[in-house]
Amino acid sequence: MAESYSFSCDCGAVEFTVKGAPKVRGFCHCADCRNFLKVPYHSVDVWEKDQLTVGKGADRLVEFQHPHKKMKRFFCSECGDTLFNSNSADWRVVSQLLVRRNNGGELPDTLAPQNHFHYGERIVDIDDDLPKRA
Ligand SMILES: [Zn+2]
Numbered sequence: 272m273a274e275s276y277s278f279s280c281d282c283g284a285v286e287f288t289v290k291g292a293p294k295v296r297g298f299c300h301c302a303d304c305r306n307f308l309k310v311p312y313h314s315v316d317v318w319e320k321d322q323l324t325v326g327k328g329a330d331r332l333v334e335f336q337h338p339h340k341k342m343k344r345f346f347c348s349e350c351g352d353t354l355f356n357s358n359s360a361d362w363r364v365v366s367q368l369l370v371r372r373n374n375g376g377e378l379p380d381t382l383a384p385q386n387h388f389h390y391g392e393r394i395v396d397i398d399d400d401l402p403k404r405a
Pocket residue numbers: 280281282283284285347348349350351352
């Protein structure tokens with residue numbers, strides 16, 4: 272059976288499902304994530320655009336386009352919760368915090384982080400055993 276994960280925003284108005292293994296799972300330390308999302312680094316599971324289906328509330332899913340970068344943030348118009356964002360490759364980037372919240376507070380092993388990315392751009396040093404890539 273193929274992997275499949277379902278998520279919803281805080282208020283439940285918007286639901287989406289991703290199918291298949293994520294392309295990337297890890298921590299992104301790039302300046303773009305930091306500036307766009309106001310996080311010190313972004314813990315993410317990333318799927319391709321066509322792996323993600325909005326099952327409910329597509330009319331409440333608002334797309335915010337970054338003023339000059341190829342990045343978007345997708346959030347619920349009812350509760351303001353961010354469901355995912357997209358990167359320059361138009362992949363769908365889901366926060367592992369949202370994954371946890373939709374999975375009883377746990378991160379499934381299949382979605383656990385494997386790497387640190389853009390570690391050279393970091394503002395926070397991480398003392399763990401995961402590979403750290405520039
Ligand atoms: Zn909502």
